């Protein structure tokens with residue numbers, strides 16, 4: 001049974017098992033920590049978990065950050081739009097569902113007064129651009 005998994009399915013399974021503390025997330029955390037920002041992890045907030053369990057929660061600023069893998073979350077980049085040849089239907093459906101769930105959770109958070117930033121895996125390569133994006137998000141009040 002396990003032998004029939006494609007590499008993508010195997011990697012999907014692994015990512016489900018690993019779940020949190022992925023390498024892209026750790027990179028963002030290290031960067032923010034070095035800048036002196038403090039945050040809670042994985043949706044933890046007073047009164048329970050936040051919708052979608054955001055990777056980083058800045059409770060006093062009312063801001064959250066998701067760090068998303070491009071493939072799994074169907075980003076509009078080269079990696080995100082890569083379509084596996086095997087089990088094309090399976091992947092299209094799974095990834096579409098993930099994207100829809102992401103959007104629904106974002107709406108819920110915004111309705112509850114949270115500002116949401118999504119960092120994509122492909123944005124991690126340019127660390128100075130990433131850093132200014134993070135600081136801009138954390139330091140500016142977007143709601144009026």
Ligand SMILES: [Zn+2]
Nearest residue numbers: 070075077122
């Ligand atoms: Zn991407």
